[in-house]
Amino acid sequence: MKWATRPGVHVDRAACAWLIRRFVDPAAEFIFPADPAAVPADATPFDMRGAALGHHHGQCSFETALAAFGLDADPALEEIGRIVHEADLADERYDAPAAAGLDVLIRGLTLTGGSDHDTLTVTGRLFDGLYEHTRRQLMTGRPPA
Amino acid sequence: MGMSQAEDWVLLAYRLPRVPSTPRSAVWRKLKRLGVAWLGDGLVALPADPRTREQLEWVAEEVTEHGGEAMLWQGRPLDAGARSAVVSRMTAAVAAEYEAVAAEAAAVRTADAAARRRAVARLRRELHRIQDRDFFTCPQREAARRAVEHLAAADTAGTRA
Numbered sequence: 001m002k003w004a005t006r007p008g009v010h011v012d013r014a015a016c017a018w019l020i021r022r023f024v025d026p027a028a029e030f031i032f033p034a035d036p037a038a039v040p041a042d043a044t045p046f047d048m049r050g051a052a053l054g055h056h057h058g059q060c061s062f063e064t065a066l067a068a069f070g071l072d073a074d075p076a077l078e079e080i081g082r083i084v085h086e087a088d089l090a091d092e093r094y095d096a097p098a099a100a101g102l103d104v105l106i107r108g109l110t111l112t113g114g115s116d117h118d119t120l121t122v123t124g125r126l127f128d129g130l131y132e133h134t135r136r137q138l139m140t141g142r143p144p145a
Numbered sequence: 146m147g148m149s150q151a152e153d154w155v156l157l158a159y160r161l162p163r164v165p166s167t168p169r170s171a172v173w174r175k176l177k178r179l180g181v182a183w184l185g186d187g188l189v190a191l192p193a194d195p196r197t198r199e200q201l202e203w204v205a206e207e208v209t210e211h212g213g214e215a216m217l218w219q220g221r222p223l224d225a226g227a228r229s230a231v232v233s234r235m236t237a238a239v240a241a242e243y244e245a246v247a248a249e250a251a252a253v254r255t256a257d258a259a260a261r262r263r264a265v266a267r268l269r270r271e272l273h274r275i276q277d278r279d280f281f282t283c284p285q286r287e288a289a290r291r292a293v294e295h296l297a298a299a300d301t302a303g304t305r306a
Contacts (some may be wrong), residue, residue: 006197008195049202049203054206055203091175091178100273
């Protein structure tokens with residue numbers, strides 16, 4: 001399936017793309033039209049104005065996507081939702097100290113000049129790691145060594 | 146985060162019904178946290194960069210979700226005097242916030258160690274919040290930062306020895 005989001009991906013879009021590829025559509029193809037009106041009919045838009053998979057009711061697109069894909073029963077994904085929320089919105093709804101670091105890392109990554117596809121390749125690994133870390137921490141109640 | 150010698154500004158013109166008042170005040174708080182310049186009734190602006198544009202895009206989305214109207218513009222002031230008045234207002238607002246942080250850090254210096262540690266954690270967070278809306282690198286930033294770090298150093302000096 002085709003998935004569309006704005007170019008210059010940052011934390012919320014990177015997190016959504018990871019979620020889609022890992023849990024929803026392993027063969028996902030991502031495109032980056034600058035204008036929401038330029039999204040092809042066969043693509044599902046996310047983190048764009050007017051998209052169902054966007055910011056709604058004070059939630060970031062990743063949180064919206066978790067609910068839309070029925071993945072919100074996974075506590076590790078919920079926790080990542082809180083981290084992405086704070087990295088993206090910084091409204092202090094949640095206590096998520098990892099958010100500041102994630103924001104800086106992805107912002108820096110986008111400054112190094114790779115394409116959005118390159119960014120998603122690196123952030124995919126990053127979110128794989130964050131997921132594993134969060135999952136183990138929730139299992140043992142301790143940060144994994 | 147502070148940037149922007151860029152001349153372009155992103156503007157949000159919006160209108161929200163007076164009632165219910167909850168979405169109105171939620172939008173108002175959000176704009177306040179972003180540190181926008183209030184140019185008029187329902188017209189706010191931020192120095193344009195991809196981040197500020199996105200921030201105002203989502204506020205616009207929220208306005209329309211609550212039955213209001215919102216439109217985003219990007220442009221530059223033609224009147225240099227008016228521009229610098231706007232920048233001065235924005236800078237004065239964050240300067241006052243920095244000064245409040247510095248004053249709090251000074252006030253808590255004589256408190257006990259636990260209260261000082263709590264104050265350091267809280268004031269550091271507060272500094273980050275202010276810095277995010279400090280678009281013109283307000284000179285009071287450094288003094289506030291030093292006041293908080295001074296307070297932290299007083300408590301860690303003993304343990305480091």
